[in-house]
Amino acid sequence: MTDLTAKNIWQTVLGDLQIQITRPTYETWLKDTIGLESKDNTLTVGTPNIFVAEMLQNRMYPLISETTQRIASTNIDLKFVVVGKNSTTKPSRQAKNIKKENKENVFTPLLPLNDRYTFSSFVVGESNELAYHAALAVSENPGVLYNPLFIYSEVGLGKTHLLHSIGTASNIKKASSLYLTSEEYTNQFISSIKNGKTSEFRDNLRKSDVILIDDIQFLIGKEQTQEAFFHMFNYLHLLNKQIVIASDRPVSELHQLEKRIQSRLKSGLIVDIKKPELETKAAILSSKLEATGFYINPSIISFLAEQKFKSIRDIEGALTRLTAYAKISKKELTLDKARDLSSEFTSQTKKIFSAEDILSLVAKHLKIDESEIESTNRAKSIALGRMITIHLLSEKTNLGPTDIGRKLGGRSHSTVIKILNNSIKKMQEDINYNKTISTLLSA
Ligand code: ADP
Numbered sequence: 001m002t003d004l005t006a007k008n009i010w011q012t013v014l015g016d017l018q019i020q021i022t023r024p025t026y027e028t029w030l031k032d033t034i035g036l037e038s039k040d041n042t043l044t045v046g047t048p049n050i051f052v053a054e055m056l057q058n059r060m061y062p063l064i065s066e067t068t069q070r071i072a073s074t075n076i077d078l079k080f081v082v083v084g085k086n087s088t089t090k091p092s093r094q095a096k097n098i099k100k101e102n103k104e105n106v107f108t109p110l111l112p113l114n115d116r117y118t119f120s121s122f123v124v125g126e127s128n129e130l131a132y133h134a135a136l137a138v139s140e141n142p143g144v145l146y147n148p149l150f151i152y153s154e155v156g157l158g159k160t161h162l163l164h165s166i167g168t169a170s171n172i173k174k175a176s177s178l179y180l181t182s183e184e185y186t187n188q189f190i191s192s193i194k195n196g197k198t199s200e201f202r203d204n205l206r207k208s209d210v211i212l213i214d215d216i217q218f219l220i221g222k223e224q225t226q227e228a229f230f231h232m233f234n235y236l237h238l239l240n241k242q243i244v245i246a247s248d249r250p251v252s253e254l255h256q257l258e259k260r261i262q263s264r265l266k267s268g269l270i271v272d273i274k275k276p277e278l279e280t281k282a283a284i285l286s287s288k289l290e291a292t293g294f295y296i297n298p299s300i301i302s303f304l305a306e307q308k309f310k311s312i313r314d315i316e317g318a319l320t321r322l323t324a325y326a327k328i329s330k331k332e333l334t335l336d337k338a339r340d341l342s343s344e345f346t347s348q349t350k351k352i353f354s355a356e357d358i359l360s361l362v363a364k365h366l367k368i369d370e371s372e373i374e375s376t377n378r379a380k381s382i383a384l385g386r387m388i389t390i391h392l393l394s395e396k397t398n399l400g401p402t403d404i405g406r407k408l409g410g411r412s413h414s415t416v417i418k419i420l421n422n423s424i425k426k427m428q429e430d431i432n433y434n435k436t437i438s439t440l441l442s443a
């Protein structure tokens with residue numbers, strides 16, 4: 001027999017949940033449930049089958065529990081039981097339809113995984129070991145440990161490689177994965193709206209256990225897409241889908257992404273990949289060379305490993321050029337020739353600026369005092385000099401916003417970012433300012 005209080009509480013909870021989650025989720029998992037008994041601070045809820053009971057218990061519990069507590073204004077445990085065939089609750093037709101729809105899905109958002117990008121071809125060193133181990137753990141236990149996993153690095157340091165590695169490893173373990181760039185995600189989302197097929201779009205994502213989203217920085221400035229992305233993110237997260245996100249910017253600098261998305265990202269694990277140090281560069285070079293089957297004198301490998309490369313992509317570029325030369329010219333590759341051929345990929349010709357160089361450059365150009373730039377003086381010309389300095393420091397040195405703030409009289413990370421944003425905006429609006437920055441950048 002159904003206890004009236006239980007029935008009423010549950011009805012109210014259902015009403016509230018309907019507002020919080022998407023219609024297909026509601027209709028698939030909640031519509032045919034019923035409040036059975038309320039006793040000893042436990043609300044027993046009947047479900048049409050074990051599948052639904054498990055889903056509610058294992059994956060949707062936090063949301064349902066939180067809603068129930070709020071409505072009952074007290075701590076209430078929830079118990080889900082299967083009420084069996086004779087009950088009034090039958091698996092909904094909707095649920096069956098959704099399953100059918102899945103099979104006939106019109107979307108094929110699977111971008112192919114590159115089979116060269118695997119865990120075994122990823123060279124692990126100090127600069128990337130945290131990201132590597134987190135990615136490996138996620139592929140072994142999707143949705144369990146680090147969810148979401150957020151991988152950040154500058155371009156060309158292995159994020160996409162790791163995302164593909166997770167995808168391939170998960171597929172081998174029969175957990176289906178889906179790899180999308182956030183641009184691709186946006187395009188698909190928009191076309192699903194145009195074609196009235198948003199639920200197919202969502203179902204297609206739902207079919208995967210591991211969702212890999214590359215280049216999230218693309219969402220910056222696209223408010224509507226962000227909003228939709230946030231809801232999709234929550235939806236997938238609720239279903240315990242493993243989400244892995246890669247970005248060219250750290251979360252803290254995705255400042256134009258909605259706060260809600262930022263805090264969601266921060267709730268998982270954030271790992272970064274740094275530029276490879278000498279040993280890792282040498283190991284990468286040897287590993288890539290081995291794959292090509294070419295022999296290059298070890299002294300040349302050592303020389304290359306010592307060079308400053310902006311990315312691993314540039315290391316690959318240099319190596320490709322050297323092997324192409326060896327192949328075409330059939331001449332032995334000398335160290336001098338190697339230096340010459342690889343110079344375009346290394347930053348040896350580029351002057352590396354120190355913070356002091358930049359400060360004196362700006363001070364001289366604007367005819368102000370270096371110490372004033374570092375001070376808290378808010379006079380217009382000084383504030384302008386400071387903004388220019390911050391802009392240049394962020395582009396011409398390896399300093400991040402925190403270091404820049406420290407150099408400039410202990411300003412905070414967020415102040416630096418704010419000033420940097422103002423500078424970027426000003427460059428678009430003020431032609432003279434734009435010229436000053438460009439001139440100083442090319443100094
Ligand atoms: P990102 O996505 O960070 O811009 P990619 O994953 O596209 O960088 O990496 C650029 C290139 O460098 C790819 O060809 C990739 O295979 C290679 N690469 C990056 N990191 C490693 C690594 N640790 N070991 C081997 N190859 C790597």
Ligand code: MG
Nearest residue numbers: 156159160214
């Ligand atoms: Mg990439």
